[in-house]
Amino acid sequence: MTKHNVAITTSLLMTILLIPASAFAASPVEPDPDADVQIDAAGASFPFPLIDLWRVEYGKLYPNVQLNYQSIGSGGGVKNHISETIVFAASDAPLKPKESEAAPNTLHIPEAIGAVTIAYNLPGISESGLKLTGEVIADIFLGKITKFNDPAIQNLNPEVSLPDEDIVVAHRSDGAGTTFVFVSYLAKVSQEWDEKVGVGKSVEWPAGIGGKGNEGVANVVKTTPYSIGYIELAYAFQNDIPYAAVENADGTNFVLPSMQSIAAASAGAAPALPQAHESWYGISIINAPGDDSYPISTFTYLLVYENLNNVTNDPDTAQALVHMIYWMITDGQKFNESLHYVPIAPEVQKIGIDGLKRVQFNGESAWIESDTPSYAQPIVTEQPAVIEESVPQTYEQPVVVQQTNSQSLSSEMELLSFYITALIALIAIAVILVIILIIVNMSLVASIKKQIRN
Structure with missing residues (x-):
């Protein structure tokens, strides 16, 4: 048997052996269907439309698990996380060093990638695409540019007749990750902003009126003629508000x-990202290079304690939380695009999954490996179902009985498919082993005959 034949046979054998591993990813056990669980969470309004849709879709699969997420802003979410009054938080801003000291062993789990838009209300101009530079945006929010027909704006838009009207600036009144992302961008493009105002989830605004949450700022812009503000892309779509080309x-x-353009901004970011249990402070894709990169793009995160005993004494809650977040960053990603969030890349999903495997409850791993294979696909290729864009609070609770029956049938079919595939793999391995034995036997016979002749 030649080395070449051995190499070919080994390669083929390894391919067969890898079939089950690549087809069925490891996953945590599903929530106990006999245990009613409520998971209280709070934080960023930036991903709220997506989290609320996840709440509905996950509830269809596991109706005994109820997610209660309060959209109070990243600042409020981080405060509640530090005080251990919620099970998990959401934030568009990574924890600062002092916040990490107050909430040690916090995992950052990226959940989606989104964009902060510069939304405006210009009567007579209903289309998106008003051109703005970073310096012009900074000067508007610094109160230096006060008219829409200011030469700095008009010269960028010679084809548009801009009105001689005062600009009403709208900003967040609460501590917000969206604010952190927006002012981080302004600090990068404007030295004056960096020196006079700086960066934070809450800043001293030189001009404008405040609104609470992305919802509040969107409402101010939508109802106030000649206004401009910053909101997450999903809110611009939901409220039919035009936004600038930056x-x-x-x-x-x-x-x-x-x-x-959001995906272009995040392209290539994965290799430089830390692990979930490491510090994410300073990690950013804001103002990323690239001709087609939208400059105010960002990751948004779920914040979870490694030790769930900090926030719950219920083992069913711990089990449900790990599975629910796993579902959000794998299967749940297929809903992202319907609400204008970019799904996270497979490498980023792995960061989150590895983080979840570190979570403990009562001194033991809260990640309990499931005997049933997961069908979560890291790369989403199918087009998600079209979802009507509406105010997130209008989502209704799913019908429990019908979904439970559908889930049971789906689970049986998946299990049957697993056994069939496993059987095929075992048969293939047996065939390969038989081929190897035949080749080895033929080689030995040939060698013996050669020795006899000699």
């Missing part, structure tokens, strides 16, 4: 926020 980091293009 100059990219290279100064070569004015880019509208979209699935493609």
Whole structure:
């Protein structure tokens, strides 16, 4: 048997052996269907439309698990996380060093990638695409540019007749991750902003009126003629508010926020990202290079304690939490695009999954490996179902009985498929082993005959 034949046979054998591993990813056990669980969470309004949709869709699969998420802003979410009054938090801003000291062993689990839009209300101009540079945006929020027909804006938009009207600036009144992302961008493009105002979830605004949450700022812009503000992309779509095309980091293009331009901003970020249990402070894709990169793009995170005893004494809650977050960052990603969030890449999903495997309850791992294979696919290729864009609070609770029956049938079919695939794999392995034995036997016979002749 030649080395070449051995190499080919070994390669083929390894391919067969890898079939079950690549087809069925490891996953945590599902929530106990006999245990009613309520998971209290709070934080960023930036991902609230997505989290609320996840609440509905996960509830269809596991109706005994109820997620109660309060959209109070990243600042409020982080405070509640530190005080251990909620099971998990959501934030668009990673924990600062002092916050990490107050909440040690916090995991950062990326859940989606989104964009902060520069939304405006210009009567007579209902389309998106008003061109703005970062410096012009900073000067508007600094109160230096006060008219829409200011030469700094008009010169960027010669084809548009801009009105001689005062600009009403709208900003967040609460501590917000959306604010952190927006002012982080302004600090990168404007030295004056960096020196006079700085960066934070809450800042001293030089001009404007405040609104609470992305919902509040969106309402101010929508109802106030000649206003401008910053809101997450999903809120602009839900409220039918036009938004600006912002100059990219290279100064070569004015880019509208979209699935493609947000994805372009995050391209290549995964290899440089820390693990979930490490510090994420300073991690950013804001003002990323690239001709098609939208400059105000960002990850948004779920904050989870490694030791769940900090926030619950119920083992069923611990089990349900790990599975629910696992579902959000795997199967749940297929809903992202319907609400204008970019799904996280497989490498980023792995960061979250590895983080969840560190979670403990009562001194033991809260990640209990499931005997039933997971069918979560890291790369979402199918087009998600079209979902009507409406105010998130209007989602209704799912019908329990019908979904439970459907889930049971689906589980049986998946289990049957697993056994069939496993059987095929075992048969293939047996065939390969028989081929190897035949080849080895033929080689030995040939060798013996050669020795006899000699």
